[in-house]
Amino acid sequence: MRKPDHHILVCASFRGTEAKGKCIKKESLQLIPYLQEALVDRGLNAMVSSTGCLNLCEEGPVMVIYPQGYWYRDVIGEDAVDEILDALEEGKPAEKYLLA
Numbered sequence: 111m112r113k114p115d116h117h118i119l120v121c122a123s124f125r126g127t128e129a130k131g132k133c134i135k136k137e138s139l140q141l142i143p144y145l146q147e148a149l150v151d152r153g154l155n156a157m158v159s160s161t162g163c164l165n166l167c168e169e170g171p172v173m174v175i176y177p178q179g180y181w182y183r184d185v186i187g188e189d190a191v192d193e194i195l196d197a198l199e200e201g202k203p204a205e206k207y208l209l210a
């Protein structure tokens with residue numbers, strides 16, 4: 111595998127060894143398999159990783175895309191992922207989900 115063009119981080123709510131934050135309660139982990147499939151379908155060279163709590167729990171599920179530095183909030187369900195990936199392919203952020 112070559113170095114990915116994008117690294118997508120999905121909050122998995124870990125604080126220490128336990129998933130205590132809110133993103134996982136709002137099904138953030140369910141986004142990961144959908145994201146991985148969607149990236150392959152779209153031919154995007156991106157890697158997906160789960161993270162510990164990103165300290166923005168009230169905004170969750172939180173997702174971050176680098177190197178663009180897009181921080182997204184309320185990423186709930188496949189439609190949100192699709193909108194975010196559509197924008198990524200267009201070279202812009204998905205404003206609706208962007209953290210201020």
Ligand code: FES
Pocket residue numbers: 121122123124130131132133134162163164165166167168170171172
């Ligand atoms: S649990 Fe996701 S930001 Fe805290």
